[in-house]
Amino acid sequence: MKYDVVLFEVAILLLIITCIYCGVVLHKLTLIIKERSFIWVFPVLASVVLLFALVSHIYASFILMPQLNDSIEILTSKNSLMDEKIFESTKLVIEKIKMILLQLRIFSFTSFLIAAFLLTFSGAVYIQKISK
Amino acid sequence: MDQTLQFYTHIISIISGLLFWVGFFIFGIIAHKYSKVFNKQTFYLFMMTAPSGILVYSLLLIIKISINNPELNNVIQIIAYISFILSIIFTLIAILRFNFVLNLLLHYKGEK
Numbered sequence: 001m002k003y004d005v006v007l008f009e010v011a012i013l014l015l016i017i018t019c020i021y022c023g024v025v026l027h028k029l030t031l032i033i034k035e036r037s038f039i040w041v042f043p044v045l046a047s048v049v050l051l052f053a054l055v056s057h058i059y060a061s062f063i064l065m066p067q068l069n070d071s072i073e074i075l076t077s078k079n080s081l082m083d084e085k086i087f088e089s090t091k092l093v094i095e096k097i098k099m100i101l102l103q104l105r106i107f108s109f110t111s112f113l114i115a116a117f118l119l120t121f122s123g124a125v126y127i128q129k130i131s132k
Numbered sequence: 133m134d135q136t137l138q139f140y141t142h143i144i145s146i147i148s149g150l151l152f153w154v155g156f157f158i159f160g161i162i163a164h165k166y167s168k169v170f171n172k173q174t175f176y177l178f179m180m181t182a183p184s185g186i187l188v189y190s191l192l193l194i195i196k197i198s199i200n201n202p203e204l205n206n207v208i209q210i211i212a213y214i215s216f217i218l219s220i221i222f223t224l225i226a227i228l229r230f231n232f233v234l235n236l237l238l239h240y241k242g243e244k
Contacts, residue, residue, distance in 0.1 A: 004206070007213040014220040015152075021227045022159060028234040029162065032241070102137055109144040116151035123158030130165060 005061045012054045012112075019047035019119060026122055033130060042122035046115035053111035060104045068097045142197050149190035149216075156183035156223050163230050166237075174233050179226040185219020188212070 026040035074080055075090045160180030167174040192212035196205050 004209050004213055007210065007217060011213060011217045011220055014217065014224060018156075018220055018224045018227060021224065021231060022155075025159070025227060025231050025234060028231070028238060029166075032234070032237060105141055106137065109141045109148070112148045113144050113151070116148040116155060120151050120155035120158065123155050123162065127158055127162055127165075130162070 002061075005057075009054060009057060009061075012050055012057070015115075016047045016050045016054065019043045019050060019115065022119060022122070023047070026126060029126060035129065037126075037129070039122045039125050042118045042125075046118035049111045049115045049118070053108045053115070056104045056108050056111075060101055060108075064097055064101055064104070068094065068101070071097065139197070142193055146190045146193050149186050149193070153183045153186040153190070156186070159227065159230070166233075170237060172233055172237070175226055175229045178222070179230060182222035182226045183219055185215040185217075185222070189216040189219070 020043070023040045023043035026043060030037045030040060071090055071094045075087065075094065080086045080090055157180055160176050160183075163174040163176035163179050166172070167176055189212045192208050192215070196208045196212070199205065199208070
């Protein structure tokens with residue numbers, strides 16, 4: 001198991017909890033200024049988006065990566081090198097897994113960006129409200 | 133294609149890291165304003181400094197891209213992730229403390 005993968009996933013999990021608490025804090029802050037506002041929803045939404053990113057990252061690192069390693073092992077095995085059919089089919093499987101991994105990576109990082117934007121936006125809106 | 137995507141994900145994580153830092157820093161500014169208005173300790177300085185590890189994470193990623201040395205890259209990545217985790221832990225503690233102060237304020241307002 002790669003330590004950096006686990007570290008990243010723990011960080012995202014902690015970030016999810018922090019975003020939820022930011023939502024709670026914003027909700028209380030809107031209660032204090034007695035203004036009906038739903039800006040507290042944005043950090044909660046950010047945590048949901050991060051949760052999707054975390055699930056996709058876990059799926060990629062704990063299900064797809066071992067599958068990819070197995071397929072590479074098959075591809076480089078003697079049987080595969082002797083048989084063209086096995087070689088070609090394994091090559092196709094590897095290409096498919098690599099494509100899914102790339103898509104999941106893009107999804108995961110884009111979710112990270114969306115979550116960051118949602119959190120910053122909610123804080124900025126609140127600060128603008130109290131600065132009036 | 134692979135290198136372009138790698139570059140894209142790095143740029144996205146740097147921008148996200150910076151945005152998260154700004155977002156948490158804004159919460160620190162809000163806490164600062166509340167500490168002035170209600171004359172209560174909101175630990176705003178801790179709230180403002182706790183997310184700096186996210187900034188370190190973004191900076192280390194920039195260094196990682198510019199150095200492009202596979203052996204050094206792994207070390208930089210692990211240091212970046214550790215600083216990111218530590219920063220998030222401190223930020224969570226700061227937010228929880230602020231939440232506790234807000235609970236007290238709301239309780240006081242309810243009594244009034």
